[in-house]
Amino acid sequence: MIFAANFKMNHTRASTQQYLNSLQKGLDSRDMQDDEVFVFPPSTALCSWNGSITIGAQNAYYQINGAYTGEIGLEQLQEFDIDTILIGHSERRSILGESQEFVSKKFQWFKEHNFRIIYCIGEPLELREKGDEAVAQFLWEQFNGIDINYDRLIVAYEPVWAIGTGLSAKSEQIANTHRELRKKISSPILYGGSVKPENVKEILSIENVDGVLVGSASLKADSFLEMIDKAK
Ligand code: PGA
Numbered sequence: 001m002i003f004a005a006n007f008k009m010n011h012t013r014a015s016t017q018q019y020l021n022s023l024q025k026g027l028d029s030r031d032m033q034d035d036e037v038f039v040f041p042p043s044t045a046l047c048s049w050n051g052s053i054t055i056g057a058q059n060a061y062y063q064i065n066g067a068y069t070g071e072i073g074l075e076q077l078q079e080f081d082i083d084t085i086l087i088g089h090s091e092r093r094s095i096l097g098e099s100q101e102f103v104s105k106k107f108q109w110f111k112e113h114n115f116r117i118i119y120c121i122g123e124p125l126e127l128r129e130k131g132d133e134a135v136a137q138f139l140w141e142q143f144n145g146i147d148i149n150y151d152r153l154i155v156a157y158e159p160v161w162a163i164g165t166g167l168s169a170k171s172e173q174i175a176n177t178h179r180e181l182r183k184k185i186s187s188p189i190l191y192g193g194s195v196k197p198e199n200v201k202e203i204l205s206i207e208n209v210d211g212v213l214v215g216s217a218s219l220k221a222d223s224f225l226e227m228i229d230k231a232k
Contacts, residue, residue: 001204002154002188002211003228004038004118005218006058006086007045016045022221024051030228036211037228038118039218040086043072048080056084056118059092062109074113084116088142090160104145111150118154118213119146122193125161128173136180153187156213162193164215169193171206178208200227 011019020039027037032052040058041047049055061071077083087107092098110117121142123135139157147153157177162169169177174191181189191203192213203209212231218224 001035001231002038002190003035003224003231004040004056004156004190004192004211004213005224006040006089006192006213006215007042007219008058008091008215009042010219011041011045013045013047016041017047019221020047020049020051020053020055023224024049024053026221026225027052027228030232032228035228038084043076046077046080046082054084054116055080055082056086056116057082058086058089060085060106060110062106083114084118085110086118086120086156088120090120090122090158090163094160100142100144107146111147111152114152116152116154117150118156118190120156120158120192120213122158122160122163128159128161132173132176132180135177139177139181148185148187150187154190154211155181155185155187156190156192157181158192158213164194166194168195168199168203171202174203174209175206178206182208195227197223197226197230201230204231 038054038056040056057077060077061068061073063073065073065075088103121139123138127134127138159169178189188210190211190213191209195212195214196217
């Protein structure tokens with residue numbers, strides 16, 4: 001099972017260190033042999049980590065270094081041995097204006113550098129209201145320019161209307177969407193969008209759901225550990 005914590009623009013360098021220490025302590029006292037745990041802190045809190053937690057970048061630019069004001073690149077990630085990145089998150093697509101073309105360039109570049117890529121897709125509410133077929137078509141378009149056979153790919157299905165709203169997708173919607181994705185995708189498929197201790201067990205019991213990508217409910221190490229316990 002994969003458990004991924006996306007801090008978004010939360011936590012400082014100091015609080016991330018405290019978090020990682022408590023989370024690692026919690027993980028070390030549990031049987032996590034078949035599980036993987038990722039934490040995506042903000043870029044100012046990226047660090048090397050000596051333990052079972054994999055630290056990943058929420059974002060980076062597709063260059064080694066250079067004149068890209070405000071961005072970080074490969075050089076800044078390599079300083080901390082980071083080779084995991086989130087690409088295509090809906091907040092970057094909609095708030096930061098990342099187009100499919102831009103997202104796919106980033107994917108291609110980080111793939112060439114052998115990164116573990118958690119690639120996010122998800123439909124807005126208007127599409128969900130049109131039904132499963134419209135959703136499926138929209139989601140497959142979000143794979144334009146993406147190598148779905150990349151062996152270090154993890155897909156995260158995160159319906160935009162379920163992110164940060166407290167309202168996760170219904171089990172049937174998750175099941176149908178993951179079944180559709182499974183037709184072509186053999187890599188792990190995570191669900192994200194208002195996953196919390198109260199619903200994590202049900203979500204992870206759905207067929208073709210290989211893990212969760214969690215925002216709000218991951219911000220406290222205790223709550224994240226509670227989710228891991230509930231899931232197992
Ligand atoms: P949420 O965010 O758990 O707060 O809904 C999930 C995400 O955007 O990755």
